[in-house]
Amino acid sequence: TTRTGWLWNFGDGSQSSLQHPVHAYDEWGTYDVSLVVTNVLGCTDTLVSPQLIDIYQPPVAAIQASDTSGCVPFQVDFEDFSTSTYGLAGWEWFVNGTPKGASQSFSQFFGVVGDYEITLVVTDANGCTDTTTQIVYVRPVPVANFMTADTLGCAPQVVPFTDQTVHTPTEWLWSFGDGTYSDQQNPFHTYDEDGIYTVKLTVIDAYGCTDEIEKINYIRLDHPTINFTVDYTPGCPPIQAHFEATGGGLMGMAKWQWNFGDGIATTVLRDTVVHGYQASGLFDVTLIGTDSLGCATTLTKPQLIEVLGDIIPDPIHMHRVSVLRDDQVEIVFAPHKDEDFKMYTIYREEPGVGFVPIHTTYYVNDTIYIDGDVAANEQSYCYKVTATNHCGTESDMALTETHCSIDLVATPVPGEIIITWNPYYGWDEVTQYEIYRVEGYGQANNSFIGIVPGYVNRFTEPFEHCFNNVAYRVRAIGPRDIEVAWSDTAQAVNVAGIRGNPTEIVRATVEDNSAVLVEWKPFSLPGQTTVYIDRSINGGSYERLMSLPAGELSFTDRDVDVNNYFYMYQVQVQDSCGNKTPLSNQARSILLTAEQTNGITTLRWTPYEQWRYGVREYVVEIFNDTLNSWQVRDRIQGTRLEYEDRGVSLNQGEYCYRVRAIENGGNGAESLSNQVCVRSEAKLFAPNAFTPNGDGIN
The missing domain is CATH 2.60.40.10 (Immunoglobulins)
Structure with a gap:
């Protein structure tokens, strides 16, 4: 039967009357599908398909x-x-x-x-x-940036900062480098101190995007560093002072302002200026240096310029004049009390001339001077000291004190020593003199022996005939503690105990090849009693050989072995008080040796020593048996100690030699060595040519 209608039910609440529908499911799940068909007669039939459609659950993207x-x-x-x-x-x-x-x-x-x-x-x-x-x-990220026109200057300085950030920020944080901050967009910041400052800006936009910029050593604030010097000579007005400024600022100096302290000021562009002071006084000088940025520094040097009034200095008070050594006198004086001081001048009195200047010093507290150009053991010296102000005016010499050193004399007479001295001159009075026995100028071994009033200039000390030489000093005592002055040292020499000068040994020479003769010059010691002779063998230590009566001028030493040793001698003399002269020079005998090799005789000898000008020459001598006398073989320079004899024509069984040393100048002395002998060598002469002249005779 012909179908005329369809009714679909898709299971999701949707229907369709199409014969062949297409249906879209909007939800996932399992669906039952039913179909109702109708024919022309109105008859229907239904088909149900349970769970026919299965729609999957889709993924959920996230x-x-x-x-x-x-x-x-x-x-x-x-x-x-x-x-x-x-x-x-x-x-x-x-x-x-x-x-x-x-x-x-x-x-x-x-x-x-x-x-x-x-x-x-x-x-x-x-x-x-x-x-x-x-x-x-x-x-977008903001690009931080900023600027200011005032990066150079001097504190205190207000610096305006301008934000130049690209991409508009909404927040700003400034760090100015001096420990302070700002959250303004375009802040003004005051720097209170000079320095070099690093500035940092951090910006943030509405989305939280941030950027920062840091400018190292961006702000440089500094006052100029200045100084100045002055070249002038303190003295009396008017004086000219030459000032020179030094220094500079960040951008160079623009001007200098001077205040000279005398009511006059000036501003100059150059760094030097000359100013004349017309009145006396102490003047402060102030300099204001301004650089090209307008920053200024002020420098004041108080009491820099001194212009003096010309007032005659007061006379100098002297404390003492004291002998330190034979060639040194100490002058001690009180310091000058006025501030207007330039120098001290020490004067010494010269015989027939008067007082002449010998020293100047420019230090007000340099009040001790040692005069080293004296012979204090021969005379007394007188001194004056003056002060000179900066104007060159010297204290009045006529009103200046004169002080004179003490010159001491010690004179031995039978049974005593008389000590005399010139009075110390310069104090109001001398209260006393102390007398000391001394061992020189050091005070460690001074021995106090007496005291006399200040008006007495003589002291006597008893002594026996034979006494050691003794030295004395006198100390003058004035009214004040500082007034103490020493004399020179005077030595009392016992005429009976004068230590004479050493004598000179003229020579030491070998005699008869068995003894040594020593000869010397007379001694200068008065009252001599004994001559001592010391001997050294082969350079060993000296030992006392013997003594002779005074007046002997030679000695023959027979206790010797002149062929194996050389001998050295010294002599000295003693007087009746036991005083001895220093040892003489040394005299040294000559030791000669010989050896023979291949017909050559080699002589060697020890040098003769201690002649003042040395040995002029050595004379080599050989004994001639035929003539029974010594003959000169050769003359050798005084510095040579060896000789080779290569050909002796004497017809004798042995050759005997000796050496004679000749003094170079002086006494013209001679010294002989010991004698040495060597046997002559036998020689055979054989012809080695025949009829050399062709005459047929050998």
Whole structure:
């Protein structure tokens, strides 16, 4: 029967009357489908298909981004957060429609400002898909910058800062380098101290994007560093002072302002100026140096210039004049009390001339002077000291004190020594003189022996006939503690005990090849009683050989072995008081040796020593048996100690030699050595040519 109607029921509440319908299910699930067909007769039939349609649940696409908004450049990590009942089988990522991969996650670096659409398409195990998108906003970063026109100057200084940041920030943080901060966009900042400051600006925009800039040593604040010198000579007005300024600022100096302290000021562009002072006084000088930025520094040097009034200095008071050594006299005086002081002048009185200057010193507290150009053991010296002010005016010599040293004399007479001296001159009075026995100018071994009143200039000390030479000093005592003056040292010499000068040994010479003769000059010691002779063998230590009566001028030493040793001698003499002269020079005998080799005789000898000008020459002598006398073989320079005899024509069994030393100048003395002998060598002469002249005779 012909069908005329259809009624479909799709199970989701939707129907269709089409014979062959197409139906879209909007929800997932399992659906029963029924169909009711009608023919022309109005008859119907129904077919029900339970769970005919199975619609799968689709996946739900989801994206998890590490960030959806940021400041360029930045990176975002994307992860798939999709869900599926049947499990996911595929992923597709897109950035602004551009495929970026098929992994479950991916990362994207954004280097350009803009809005980016991130798309994820997921597919499950049934092939069902879902799509989701995520917008990422890439913000521009502000570019921090700033400026100021006042980077140089001096504190205190207000510096205006201007923000020049690109991409409008909403927050500012300034660090001015001096520990202070500001959150204003264009702050004004006051620097209270000079220095070099680093300025930093940090900016933040509305999206939290930030940038910073730091300008190292951007602000430089400094006052100029200045100084000045003056060249002038203190003295009386008018005086000229030459000033010179030095220093500089950040941008060079612009001007100098001077205040000379005498009511006169001036401003100059150059760094030197000359000023004349017309009145006396102490003047402060002030300099203000201004650099090209207008920064100024003030420097004041108080009491820099001294202009003096010409007042005659008061006379100098002298404390003492004291002998330190034979060639030194100490002058001690009180310091000058006036501030107007230039120098001291020490004067010494010269016989027949008067007082002449011998020394000047420019230090007010240098009040001790030692005069080293004296012979204090021969005379007394008188001194004056004056002061001179800066104007060159000297204290009045006529009103200046004169002080004179003490010259001491010690005179031995039978049974006593008389000590006399000139009075100390210069104090109001001498209260007393102390007499000391001394061992020189050192005071360690001084022995006090007496005291006399200040008006007495003589002291007597008893002594026996034979006494050691003794020295004395006298100390003068004045009314004040500082008034103490020593004399020179005077020596009392016992005429009976004068230590004479050493004598001179003229020579030591070998005699008869068995003894040594020693001869010397007379001694100068008065009252001599004994002559002592000391001997050294082969350079060993000296030993006392013997003594002779005074007046002997020679001695023959027979206890010798002149062929094996050389001998050295010294002599000295003693007087009746036991005083001895110093030892004489040394005299040394000559030791000669000989050896013979291949017909050559070699002579060697020890030098003769201790002649004042040395040995002029050595004379080598050989004994002639035929003539029974010594003959000169050769003359050798006084510095040579060896001789070779290569050919002796004497017809004798042995050759005997000796050496004679001749003094170079002086006494013209001679000294003989010992004698040495060597046997002559026999010689055979054989002809080695026949009829050399062709006469047939050998």
